[in-house]
Amino acid sequence: MLAEHGQYRLDPATVDVDFWRFASAVTARRAAATAQHRTDACEAIVTHYGGTLADGLDSEWLAAAREATRRDALDAVAALARARVADDPDYTLDLLETARAFDPHNELVYRDIMRLQHRLGRHDAISRTLTLLRTRLAELDTTPTTDTVALAQRLREHDTGIPLDGTARPAAP
Template sequence: MINVIGHLRTTYRRGDHHEDITSAFAPRQREVLAFLALHPEGARRETLTSLLWPEAPADRPHNALHATLSQLRRALRTATHGTLTDVIARRDDGAYALDRDQVSVDLWEANDILDATRPHHSTEHRLVAVQRLDELYLGDLAEGVNGEWIEAPRESLRRDVLDAYSALAHTIDETDPEQALDLLERARTLDRYNEVIYQEIARLQARLGHREAVTRTLALLTTTLAELGEHPSPETASLCESLQRPRSTHPSRDKTS
């Protein structure tokens, strides 16, 4: 099992328990595993070399890749006591890919779960999917991997998870405001400087009668934006002030995409 959501982790099933063998692999070997986990369709050696070894000499561009793959196989055999000799297959077209018969990847499941959160599914189906997504999304993609190649997919996954939380919150905010509030709080942790999310949280808190929580939400936003040398907009301050006053109706929510 290769986990690439959060810190990269590799485990090997030995009998009835899973053994963590992450430390058996050198950083560059882990990076190769992470790259292939993000590309289940496979990647050609030219792609791997150009992205992971951009400094490779022009006359021997693939030497580092071949050496890393050889070392990875050796580390795998040692860590699994000879049970596994390789988890990377080379296809007929020359591309390298993780062997699905030998390896499972948390990101592959997460992508399937994200599809299950789309609006064309029933609300109940989406709620179950989001619960599983919350269990899987333990942090940024491949934390500890610092190559430029990881930056775009890392941000893409974060946005996809954020959108799943936000979209479902907007779907159920009238029928289940408590659950919607919980989803928005999760969304806030993924987009800490997004003022609109704080506004939506405050509106739901007020609707639920948690007026003192509105004060805390504004204080949290103020503290968070101060990290950037900024402060809440006058609109947000005015909104929170009005939400803390007893009244029968509150300003309507501005839905954003």
């Protein structure tokens, strides 16, 4: 412990706090002068995000800090995904799955995942992603929007001709 001006704080020479690494990476991203430095900082943010800040503690002052931390992590994942989607869509899909883990009820993330699964030819995965979204939203007593269901249907049928419900289409006359 260090004492300064009547306050105590942890001594960074003897104590390591995971949030400090995360906060340092966020600061580095904000101060980055080059695209590579921003990318490096975003990768560090994603690496050091440990999930909900102070999970298990219940205090009013934590709500804003939790949301800011989650938002910083999602912003970093989104920036990495935008930077890598053209060159490495498989890595980008992994990033989107990371974003889904960070924010499991974010319907827009699931839509991006389905679009990329379609692009990568992983059409069966689209149905599983929609099912996972339904499961996660059921935790909140809600369901996916009709736009999301329609998107999944269009993407799945586009190349396979198989509806999401698995039923066969009637033969053309």
